[in-house]
Amino acid sequence: MLPADTPQNAGYMVAAYVVAPVILVGYLGALWKRVRRAEGGGAVSGDR
Amino acid sequence: MTGEAAGYPIARRGLKISVLALLGLAGVYVLALGYTPVEARQGMAQKIFYLHVPSAWSALVAFSLVGITSALYLWLHDPRLDRFAAASAEVGVAFSAVMLTTGPIWAKPIWGTWWTWDARLTLTLFVFFLFIGYLALRASVHDPAERARFSAVVGILGMLLVPFIHLSVYLFRTLHPQPVVLKPSAPSLPPEMLRTLLVSTLVFTLLYIGLVTLRYGLALVEDQRDEAPDAAG
Numbered sequence: 641m642l643p644a645d646t647p648q649n650a651g652y653m654v655a656a657y658v659v660a661p662v663i664l665v666g667y668l669g670a671l672w673k674r675v676r677r678a679e680g681g682g683a684v685s686g687d688r
Numbered sequence: 689m690t691g692e693a694a695g696y697p698i699a700r701r702g703l704k705i706s707v708l709a710l711l712g713l714a715g716v717y718v719l720a721l722g723y724t725p726v727e728a729r730q731g732m733a734q735k736i737f738y739l740h741v742p743s744a745w746s747a748l749v750a751f752s753l754v755g756i757t758s759a760l761y762l763w764l765h766d767p768r769l770d771r772f773a774a775a776s777a778e779v780g781v782a783f784s785a786v787m788l789t790t791g792p793i794w795a796k797p798i799w800g801t802w803w804t805w806d807a808r809l810t811l812t813l814f815v816f817f818l819f820i821g822y823l824a825l826r827a828s829v830h831d832p833a834e835r836a837r838f839s840a841v842v843g844i845l846g847m848l849l850v851p852f853i854h855l856s857v858y859l860f861r862t863l864h865p866q867p868v869v870l871k872p873s874a875p876s877l878p879p880e881m882l883r884t885l886l887v888s889t890l891v892f893t894l895l896y897i898g899l900v901t902l903r904y905g906l907a908l909v910e911d912q913r914d915e916a917p918d919a920a921g
Contacts, residue, residue, distance in 0.1 A: 647731035649797040656736040656790040657717065658742065661710070664788065664895065667782040668706050671902050675699045678909045 694912060699905025705898030712891035719884045735796040738884055741869075742892035743786035744812075750780030750896060751819060755847020756839035770836035771911070773843050774826055776902035777819050778897060784816040797862055807860035807900050818846045832911075888891045 720738045727734035754777045762767040791809070792802040803809065822842045829835040852859075857866045869875045875882050 642726055643728050643836070643884070646726065646728050647733070647797060649730075650732040652793050652797050653732045653735050656739055656793045657738055657795070657838045659789050660739045661713065663782065663785050664713075665710065668703070668899065668902070669898065671906060672699075675696070675703075675906045675909060677914060678906060679696050 691822060695908030695910075697726060697903045697905070698908060700899070702898050702902025702905055703873050704725075705901060706751055706895060709891055709895035709898050712886075716884065716891055719887060721784040724880045724884045725878065733745075733794055733797045736790050737881075738888045740787060740794055742888045743783045743790065745889055745895045746892045747780050747783035747787055748853065750776045750783060750900075751796045751815060752847050752850050754780065754822075755818070758843035758847075761836060761840045762844075767832070767836065770832075770840065771841065771904055771907045772900070774823075775900045777822050777843065777846075779899040781816065781819050781823065781890070783896065784819070786814070788813065788816060793859060795863075802867060804863050806862040807856040808864040809855065811849060811856055815846060815849050815853065818842070819848070822846060835907070838871040846878055853884075856865065879914050 705711055716738060724735070724738075727799055745831045751810060757769045757773040757776070760766070761773065789901045791812075795804075796866070804812050824843060825838050829838055846857065854867075858865055868877050869885065877885065
């Protein structure tokens with residue numbers, strides 16, 4: 641049983657739990673897109 | 689051997705490992721929400737710990753490995769070491785982005801502020817910018833040998849800051865809490881919290897391996913594609 645004065649701040653946890661996978665999945669998707677483009681002989685990304 | 693033959697399967701393996709790690713991250717969410725207790729003083733916001741600490745771990749491992757492989761490159765001149773350093777730096781920046789967003793989201797309800805310029809936070813932001821500079825440097829130098837040499841020096845300098853980030857909470861007065869696991873004495877966490885943290889750290893380490901493998905495969909595809917016209921000519 642939690643003390644009555646335990647802070648009610650689940651919104652911050654939800655925000656962090658959404659932001660982290662958005663960054664990681666977004667980066668993974670962008671990397672894979674670059675692989676497909678490079679493999680197909682597309683434009684050079686410039687990031688070496 | 690063509691770029692497709694060498695780099696693409698490596699990239700695909702990296703993608704598979706990364707997807708597996710992301711499924712593991714879903715498992716971490718289940719553990720954090722369903723298994724670990726709610727911390728009485730911090731409430732649910734404390735559960736950000738299970739993302740913030742492992743992302744910091746992966747970022748600092750990534751930047752340390754950039755420095756080590758950069759030093760080895762300067763010694764051995766093996767392009768695979770330079771390729772790995774570049775991959776690890778980019779992945780480290782991605783993990784730093786997670787660390788630098790989850791940190792302020794956690795700080796706001798606990799410290800009452802999104803950000804404070806104390807030693808740990810400032811050094812971490814500085815290293816993040818340093819490795820963005822490292823990536824910008826790589827993008828702006830076109831000669832591969834020069835690019836590898838210049839960026840190796842920056843990578844080594846970046847690595848030298850990593851111990852200061854870890855020790856900053858001991859060396860300076862800071863709002864940031866001291867380590868609860870990576871310290872000389874035993875971890876000061878309830879067993880459920882410690883187990884969830886260790887699982888999450890393993891998942892983030894696996895994700896680091898997956899993303900670096902994918903990024904390394906991409907670099908290989910790009911390098912071999914760029915070499916192909918010379919070989920034909």
